[in-house]
Amino acid sequence: MTGAPSPETLAALAEADLDADAVLAVARAAVEEDLAGGVDVTSTATVPEHLVGTARFVTRAAGVVAGIPVAMAVLDACGEVEHLSRGTDGERVGAGTTLLSARGPVRTLLTAERSALNLLCHLSGVATLTRRWADAVDGTGAHVRDTRKTTPGLRLLEKYAVRCGGGVNHRMSLSDAALVKDNHVVAAGGVAAAFRAVRELFPDLEVEVECDTVEQVREVVAEGVDLVLLDNMSLDETRAAVEICRAAGVMTEASGGLRLDDARAVAEAGVDFLAVGALTHSAPVLDVGVDLDLEGQ
Numbered sequence: 001m002t003g004a005p006s007p008e009t010l011a012a013l014a015e016a017d018l019d020a021d022a023v024l025a026v027a028r029a030a031v032e033e034d035l036a037g038g039v040d041v042t043s044t045a046t047v048p049e050h051l052v053g054t055a056r057f058v059t060r061a062a063g064v065v066a067g068i069p070v071a072m073a074v075l076d077a078c079g080e081v082e083h084l085s086r087g088t089d090g091e092r093v094g095a096g097t098t099l100l101s102a103r104g105p106v107r108t109l110l111t112a113e114r115s116a117l118n119l120l121c122h123l124s125g126v127a128t129l130t131r132r133w134a135d136a137v138d139g140t141g142a143h144v145r146d147t148r149k150t151t152p153g154l155r156l157l158e159k160y161a162v163r164c165g166g167g168v169n170h171r172m173s174l175s176d177a178a179l180v181k182d183n184h185v186v187a188a189g190g191v192a193a194a195f196r197a198v199r200e201l202f203p204d205l206e207v208e209v210e211c212d213t214v215e216q217v218r219e220v221v222a223e224g225v226d227l228v229l230l231d232n233m234s235l236d237e238t239r240a241a242v243e244i245c246r247a248a249g250v251m252t253e254a255s256g257g258l259r260l261d262d263a264r265a266v267a268e269a270g271v272d273f274l275a276v277g278a279l280t281h282s283a284p285v286l287d288v289g290v291d292l293d294l295e296g297q
Contacts, residue, residue, distance in 0.1 A: 054084065085098065
């Protein structure tokens, strides 16, 4: 492995507003895991050393694309290749669309193939599922938002894929903002007490409090909460909670057992956000394959 990112890859990462060092670390880790300190024995045995070809990453199904620059970084991690063309993350594509093409030694292309596809298919799957949710609530004023239910080590990329699909991000880490949930409430002795404890220690951070009942909503709104998480509330309860919060200028977020079929009804109840953990923890991959063209054949 060379591990050296190409200028094309660095430019693509910059256009996507992705942290290049973080993405390159993921790409190298993926390749190192696949090689396990050794070599690609199959490609080394079956592919002539000087054979050159072009790998085309082609969709087998329709969806929304995310992760093209990440796939480029994986290719670079395996050896020197020439990036011939690339699509744009966030685009809706049909089956048979070439997302990325790269020319180089066939051994390099085949060694990179699976790791590049693992990331590209997964991230595009997240973007595709997010787009379905975003489309479901389009025009309501509500936004679909992710959670911290992400794959360890891939949070940066999965949340990027959510943005590609038209969603918005919640906090990236536990230090970005406070989210008081049920167990925090138990430990603190109530929703109001939990809110006051966080506000006192971290006065400049946004504080969101999870509420199970409309009465809890009244309590935290009276305390000056920034955002209320309405957990597993019925539509009637959601409407009542939203009315209380709007009167005080407090934003609301619905969570807990949300389904795509019900998304619009929940959004029309007036919430500002729908928290959907499934965007990252349960997204089916977008089917993408690699078609290889050999030079001189």
